[in-house]
Amino acid sequence: MSHSRDLSRGISPASTGMLGTVHGHQGLQLEEPLLFEIDNPGAIGVDLPEPGDFILRLGGLERNGEIGLPCVSEPEVVRHYTRLSQKNYAIDMGTYPLGSCTMKHNPRLNEKMVRLPGFANAHPLQPEATVQGAFELIDGVAYWLKQLTGMPAIAMSPGAGAHGELCGVMAIRAALDDREGGPTKRRRILVPDSAHGTNPATAAVCGFSVDTIPSDARGRVDVKAFAEKLDDDVAGIMITNPNTCGLFEPDMIEIAELIHNAGGYFYCDGANFNAIVGRVRPGDLGIDCMHINLHKTFSTPHGGGGPGAGPVVLSDALAPFAPVPWVVHGEKGFSLVEHPDAAGEAKPFGRLKGFHGQMGMFVRAYAYMLSHGRDGLRQVANDAVLNANYVMSCLSNVMTPSFEGPCMHECLFDDRFLKDTGVSTLDFAKAMLDEGYHPMTMYFPLVVHGAMLIEPTETESKRGLDEFVAVMRALVDRAKAGDSSAFAAAPTMTPRRRLDETTAAREPILRWSPEVLAAETAK
Amino acid sequence: MRYLPLTDADRSSMLDRIGVSSVDDLFVDVPAVGQFDGAFDLPDHMAEFDVERLMSAMANRNITTADVPSFLGAGAYRHHVPASVDYLIQRGEFLTSYTPYQPEISQGTLQALFEFQSMVALITGMDVANASMYDGATSCAEAVLMARRVTRRNRAVVSGSVHPHYSAVTETQAKYVDIDIDIREPDLDGTEDLTDLIDDQTACVVVQNPGIFGHVRDLSSLASHCQENGALLIVVVTEVVSLGALQSPGAMGADVVVAEGQSIGNPQGFGGPYVGLFAARQKYVRQMPGRLCGETTDVDGKRGWVLTLSTREQHIRREKATSNICTNAGLCALAFTIHLALLGENGFRDMAMLNHARASKLADLLEAVDGVEVLPQAFFNEFAVRLSKPAGDVVNALAAKGVLAGVPASRLYGVGTDLDNILMIAASELTSADDMDALVDALSEELS
Ligand SMILES: Cc1ncc(COP(=O)(O)O)c(C=O)c1O
Numbered sequence: 001m002s003h004s005r006d007l008s009r010g011i012s013p014a015s016t017g018m019l020g021t022v023h024g025h026q027g028l029q030l031e032e033p034l035l036f037e038i039d040n041p042g043a044i045g046v047d048l049p050e051p052g053d054f055i056l057r058l059g060g061l062e063r064n065g066e067i068g069l070p071c072v073s074e075p076e077v078v079r080h081y082t083r084l085s086q087k088n089y090a091i092d093m094g095t096y097p098l099g100s101c102t103m104k105h106n107p108r109l110n111e112k113m114v115r116l117p118g119f120a121n122a123h124p125l126q127p128e129a130t131v132q133g134a135f136e137l138i139d140g141v142a143y144w145l146k147q148l149t150g151m152p153a154i155a156m157s158p159g160a161g162a163h164g165e166l167c168g169v170m171a172i173r174a175a176l177d178d179r180e181g182g183p184t185k186r187r188r189i190l191v192p193d194s195a196h197g198t199n200p201a202t203a204a205v206c207g208f209s210v211d212t213i214p215s216d217a218r219g220r221v222d223v224k225a226f227a228e229k230l231d232d233d234v235a236g237i238m239i240t241n242p243n244t245c246g247l248f249e250p251d252m253i254e255i256a257e258l259i260h261n262a263g264g265y266f267y268c269d270g271a272n273f274n275a276i277v278g279r280v281r282p283g284d285l286g287i288d289c290m291h292i293n294l295h296k297t298f299s300t301p302h303g304g305g306g307p308g309a310g311p312v313v314l315s316d317a318l319a320p321f322a323p324v325p326w327v328v329h330g331e332k333g334f335s336l337v338e339h340p341d342a343a344g345e346a347k348p349f350g351r352l353k354g355f356h357g358q359m360g361m362f363v364r365a366y367a368y369m370l371s372h373g374r375d376g377l378r379q380v381a382n383d384a385v386l387n388a389n390y391v392m393s394c395l396s397n398v399m400t401p402s403f404e405g406p407c408m409h410e411c412l413f414d415d416r417f418l419k420d421t422g423v424s425t426l427d428f429a430k431a432m433l434d435e436g437y438h439p440m441t442m443y444f445p446l447v448v449h450g451a452m453l454i455e456p457t458e459t460e461s462k463r464g465l466d467e468f469v470a471v472m473r474a475l476v477d478r479a480k481a482g483d484s485s486a487f488a489a490a491p492t493m494t495p496r497r498r499l500d501e502t503t504a505a506r507e508p509i510l511r512w513s514p515e516v517l518a519a520e521t522a523k
Numbered sequence: 524m525r526y527l528p529l530t531d532a533d534r535s536s537m538l539d540r541i542g543v544s545s546v547d548d549l550f551v552d553v554p555a556v557g558q559f560d561g562a563f564d565l566p567d568h569m570a571e572f573d574v575e576r577l578m579s580a581m582a583n584r585n586i587t588t589a590d591v592p593s594f595l596g597a598g599a600y601r602h603h604v605p606a607s608v609d610y611l612i613q614r615g616e617f618l619t620s621y622t623p624y625q626p627e628i629s630q631g632t633l634q635a636l637f638e639f640q641s642m643v644a645l646i647t648g649m650d651v652a653n654a655s656m657y658d659g660a661t662s663c664a665e666a667v668l669m670a671r672r673v674t675r676r677n678r679a680v681v682s683g684s685v686h687p688h689y690s691a692v693t694e695t696q697a698k699y700v701d702i703d704i705d706i707r708e709p710d711l712d713g714t715e716d717l718t719d720l721i722d723d724q725t726a727c728v729v730v731q732n733p734g735i736f737g738h739v740r741d742l743s744s745l746a747s748h749c750q751e752n753g754a755l756l757i758v759v760v761t762e763v764v765s766l767g768a769l770q771s772p773g774a775m776g777a778d779v780v781v782a783e784g785q786s787i788g789n790p791q792g793f794g795g796p797y798v799g800l801f802a803a804r805q806k807y808v809r810q811m812p813g814r815l816c817g818e819t820t821d822v823d824g825k826r827g828w829v830l831t832l833s834t835r836e837q838h839i840r841r842e843k844a845t846s847n848i849c850t851n852a853g854l855c856a857l858a859f860t861i862h863l864a865l866l867g868e869n870g871f872r873d874m875a876m877l878n879h880a881r882a883s884k885l886a887d888l889l890e891a892v893d894g895v896e897v898l899p900q901a902f903f904n905e906f907a908v909r910l911s912k913p914a915g916d917v918v919n920a921l922a923a924k925g926v927l928a929g930v931p932a933s934r935l936y937g938v939g940t941d942l943d944n945i946l947m948i949a950a951s952e953l954t955s956a957d958d959m960d961a962l963v964d965a966l967s968e969e970l971s
Contacts, residue, residue: 045865051880059901071867085616087630092615118582121589124794127922133584159657160850201837201847207699210842248552303854304632305622307796350695354660354688355794373568390537406549461528494627496827504819504831511641
């Protein structure tokens with residue numbers, strides 16, 4: 001491992017028989033050093049006026065010595081990040097069938113709306129009278145989400161899905177404490193083995209122990225096993241619906257009854273709401289709370305890892321415990337409840353985030369909701385489910401679906417079809433990269449072996465799906481034809497080939513530093 | 524519908540292929556009570572221009588910091604974001620990609636994250652930084668949880684210099700995991716001394732610099748006191764531009780620095796999304812929350828980047844993870860990185876000094892106004908003033924005159940405390956001489 005500036009290392013023209021690798025560029029695939037390596041002291045990318053005369057009032061604590069930031073002009077910065085962008089795959093480029101992530105088209109209208117000066121330049125602590133439009137928007141998004149889920153209340157502030165989980169689980173904890181008049185004895189949360197990692201992690205950061213419920217042979221919660229675990233120390237259950245196998249949990253009503261009779265609450269992970277939006281109101285199924293990833297169902301962009309937004313709808317039982325702040329509508333228009341002592345009858349469990357939530361994501365989601373309308377959203381669910389079932393039906397005779405029957409918005413395969421081929425799920429996924437696709441989600445959920453979870457979303461065309469299916473079938477043919485070494489070597493056409501993750505973790509280099517660079521150059 | 528590529532002809536041929544007659548047949552697992560066939564009280568789909576019209580009208584019902592002179596801060600700041608930042612983060616390859624779990628086709632996001640982590644470490648004076656948290660306040664809460672893991676102690680002291688949203692979020696996240704948290708009274712005059720509260724049971728001390736009322740303080744003696752007692756010093760920075768002018772928290776002896784990165788690259792946006800910075804000393808890296816990007820090589824020996832040390836994270840470790848965070852603030856971190864790249868060493872420092880100069884000038888002017896007392900001696904770009912009247916009323920009155928005068932302390936602490944007359948006033952590189960005059964005139968009139 002090194003910080004060498006020699007970016008052509010490893011590409012030897014002689015070995016490839018190619019010309020043109022002086023700097024490692026290959027046609028339009030351009031190598032790009034670290035920003036720190038194009039540092040040109042004296043260059044600058046921003047012009048600022050002189051400050052003029054002023055009294056220095058930093059208390060003698062002004063910075064001395066260099067920070068170590070690089071100096072780069074605007075054209076070089078633009079080129080640097082443009083080149084970097086070209087090393088990424090993205091929805092704008094092609095199918096992104098990453099199960100559980102709902103990588104749908106991100107309309108640019110959303111981006112235009114969030115940049116309206118009236119939203120972008122509003123400070124969160126302006127006098128309420130000056131930001132009525134902003135409150136109206138938050139209230140509007142809240143109303144849509146309550147309508148679509150059939151739930152009476154909502155907490156808007158959580159920053160993403162996992163944060164929404166935290167909000168819901170804390171509300172459960174607060175409701176139990178309130179009911180028992182002190183710290184609850186109920187300290188166990190039931191979580192299916194197919195759950196996303198954030199579910200057990202959330203329960204734990206909220207002080208609960210996690211008890212795993214097995215899935216049954218149909219990829220659903222084993223209701224009998226669940227019922228047997230119910231006791232007076234159970235705080236609640238966290239169920240993802242549609243679940244991470246891409247299946248609807250048919251026993252929701254029974255599960256709700258059982259958990260409620262046992263004195264616990266029902267958390268629903270709504271990450272997969274896209275499959276049912278406009279067709280099913282989770283509130284009709286007896287849940288107490290559910291987070292909604294606006295960055296999945298409501299098309300706000302993933303941005304290479306975030307930001308997101310994770311509003312949580314709440315039942316009447318949990319609503320009083322929702323965290324501050326929230327918007328209220330009174331005679332003088334909208335206002336904000338920001339302090340627990342101004343909460344009246346409500347008993348907020350606290351505050352989860354600075355200010356009022358992910359406003360920019362609310363604006364984007366609202367543009368998306370209005371564009372689709374209630375009719376369009378129902379069509380979203382229909383098409384998302386149709387696309388997933390279409391892919392499943394086109395692949396089920398060559399790959400091995402894990403469960404029988406129709407799926408929801410994503411279809412799950414396992415690696416039985418790769419048995420004796422010498423090709424693993426990982427190899428298969430890496431071969432997809434060379435074919436121009438982002439792979440499906442791999443090795444998740446954990447309940448099937450070598451999982452491949454394909455979520456096309458409703459924004460893929462039939463033509464796009466047919467091309468994807470053709471690629472998948474061709475790869476299966478190659479795997480079955482005994483070409484495992486090609487799979488093991490894949491990818492070969494990507495900006496980087498397989499990376500050494502073991503060394504990265506064993507000897508972590510997590511930042512650029514002048515010392516390491518100097519040491520390397522000296523060698 | 525413009526976002527849905529399937530035509531009715533596509534749909535029926537696909538249903539044929541699947542072998543069902545209607546899409547309803549695919550929803551057979553939904554119990555009858557769950558099949559919603561009523562009508563939502565919501566509108567039907569709209570043309571793009573109708574959405575635009577409706578939402579623009581809503582946006583226009585706000586009077587914002589760009590419309591009138593504005594002096595709001597308290598954790599969110601108005602700065603100029605260069606046009607190229609917003610252009611670059613809207614490139615589809617950045618905007619519409621997922622978390623870089625497939626490193627071979629995500630080197631762009633990964634390298635930018637590595638640059639982000641490097642920059643955050645440099646400006647905070649820390650060894651390492653993660654790939655971002657939701658915001659400064661959640662970053663602060665995570666730091667306290669980390670201090671508990673590191674020290675195996677469960678007492679946290681939160682200074683009265685800390686933004687009330689940050690202490691509230693920290694308190695909320697601490698309360699169900701048995702952390703005993705001591706939130707100190709608001710430190711209005713910047714003289715708080717925490718040393719007596721620190722002992723061998725203290726997991727961490729959280730202080731903010733500059734403090735919520737603007738005071739800039741030397742933290743080095745507090746740092747050594749923490750160190751002697753084996754407690755972690757967590758320094759909160761809500762205005763990250765200050766790091767261009769002030770000694771870094773690392774240089775003063777911090778163990779962990781958590782910050783709100785909004786000021787660099789990101790609009791005020793009515794409160795979010797922002798970007799939480801989380802930086803720490805190297806020895807804590809395996810206890811840190813959130814994603815980390817690390818350098819490595821590929822099979823051809825070429826340098827590249829991957830997400831690393833994932834065994835800390837929820838997708839691997841589940842209930843034993845260091846945090847439940849998954850989605851973070853990637854795109855806001857990218858905006859931060861690009862803006863700081865444009866600024867560079869000199870631009871960052873100059874921008875910081877310009878902010879300070881504007882605030883210092885404004886303080887001079889305000890000191891001359893009857894009924895206004897500037898409180899901190901040393902500050903960066905924001906300072907508290909004591910008014911002769913309740914600040915909340917003054918702010919409302921000035922808003923009606925077209926001046927956004929700042930954040931009344933009552934907005935953060937509630938009405939009816941002895942902070943009712945305190946107003947927090949911020950300036951930035953965007954504060955013009957005319958803006959300052961407008962504030963001075965309006966305040967003089969209101970307080971006379
Ligand atoms: C089923 C499920 N639950 C929860 C989450 C967590 O959501 P977020 O990443 O927004 O925190 C995810 C996201 O990947 C998910 O797929």
